[in-house]
Amino acid sequence: MKDNVIIDLKNISVSYGDNKVLDNLNLYIRDKEFITFLGPSGCGKTTTLRVIAGFIDPDDGEVIFDGKKINDIPPHKRNVNTIFQRYALFPHLNVYENVAFGLRIKKMPEKQIKETVEEMLALVNLKGFNKRNINSLSGGQQQRVAIARALAVHPRVLLLDEPLGALDLKLRKDMQVELKNIQQRLGITFVYVTHDQEEALSMSDTIVVMDGGLIQQIGTPTDIYNEPKNAFVADFIGESNILDGVMLEDCLVEFSGHRFECLDKGFMKNESVDVVVRPEDVDVVKPEEGMLKGVVSSVTFKGVHYEIIVDIGGFKWMIQTTDYQPEGANIGLFIEPDAIHIMKKSKYSGLYGDYSSFSDEFDELSIVEEEEE
């Protein structure tokens, strides 16, 4: 299981005053994998990254790199490099000199520096930008310079701290693909920090979901999405209807006043559980054919599908369907056994409620604010 591990974090704790930012964190990172720390702000993901980079000395625990403890090794002697949130390019140097910065510190011969810089600028599609001033570049271009600068010194591990956060949506999507390509081409380990679940799902080999200084779940993107461990993960990754349920026996669960067949086992008899049903896994049928019946309370056209909110006995479900359902329509819902995922109760149970307060307006408002900035 623990083959070719490059970074091993053991019992890491970090606090600022009374505030425990990381609480006994254990995590290993395999060589050449693309691993993502995902969580809301303040969950400890950036702190974990900075512990690896060496900017934060953990109060407790060991940082192991390539089999050696590196707690006492300062950042400039670690074979890891960081892409900073705001890029942190040197404004007094041009593009070429920024990329050459680490190479000059290594006292590499000028000819080799030139070769490496040219190679790196080609890698990030910035050929011919050598003499350009940093401040004359767009956000996306600055991002590329930052990547070239960090990769020029050939790190074993590249740490990326929300690198795409400042870019607009279209550029962000392009850069996601490009970063993934670069990682695969160079065959180095990427440790990526983001709060954007979609970014995490589409790029990562492994996702580490964090909240409150604790790891909530580690797994592949499909595992995380399909088998969330608790209500926090289910709510944070994608949309989900989270309901209170009772596990009657193996493969039989009761929620919303109906008994459903499911695939989950290993719970106690009549154990109360959290049930997750993803909006895209529900089939809309005629009321008399449905396992559950409800009234459509709102409809939003999303392009690929309609997003409808259905009131079922007072609980508002979100359902994604390609068939239009008018507001006020009586519909039935059909849920296949494999669409139901059962989770043990956790401290997050009951926190997320239903979709009664859900509104697209919030999203739209926040987009307008970003544009005004």
Place this chain on the structure above:
Amino acid sequence: MRRRSDLGAKLISAPYVVWDILFIVAPLIFVVYYSFTTKSGDFTFDNITQLSRFIPTFIRSIWFGIEATLICLVIAFPTAYIISQRTDRIQRTMVLLVMLPMWTSFLIRTYSWMLILDNNGIINSVLTSLNQAPVRLLGSNAVVLGMVYNFLPYMILPIYSVMAKLDYSMVEAAQDLGGNRATVIKRCIIPMSMPGVVSGITMVFVPSVSTFYISQKLGGGIDLIGDVIERQFQLTQNYNLGASISLVLMVLILVSMAVMNKFSDEGEMVL
């Protein structure tokens, strides 16, 4: 709407424009006019040509100015760096301490130094009471000391304000790319503090070169160009000669600043 705000902008800026014309442009024109005229108002080059006898004084003034500026820079840069590394509260206190002497009049501060360094001053009274021979402390070193003491805050503050605003993640980036402490300071902090250094140099060099009070009180007979100018106006009432010296001094300062700016630009590239 736009037109109205244009008019508003003009109205708001009007007092400043009037002020600038009245107290900056007009005096400059007077200086140039007096420099090239006789007492009776005829055009002449005499005022300029007879300046050759002040060449040693010019050189001494500029040399003292350079000395004082360099000493200020050497003291101020580390000081500003140290201040900028502290917590906000300590930073505020330290900046306050740097500015504290400026709350006392410049004249009183210089005069106090004279009381300390004078032949019959505090240091020498202590020496004589201990049966030691008195030392002559006034002179060129005392003048440079006076300049450094008076103008040091003008070097510290601009450098500090640039350093305080430096994005710390750039320092981290430099460390991240393999830079140890010395490299980070040399390749990152110094070049990025250059704007503050340049304005600090200007703010120390210019008043140092043209000062007259410091040299009068602490020079023990040393004449700087500021003293010469002052004498032309106060003593001999030769406004024309005084104006021409001022004009040449101004040109010399501008040239020095241009040279220094070029030097610092190149320095940035070398670093």
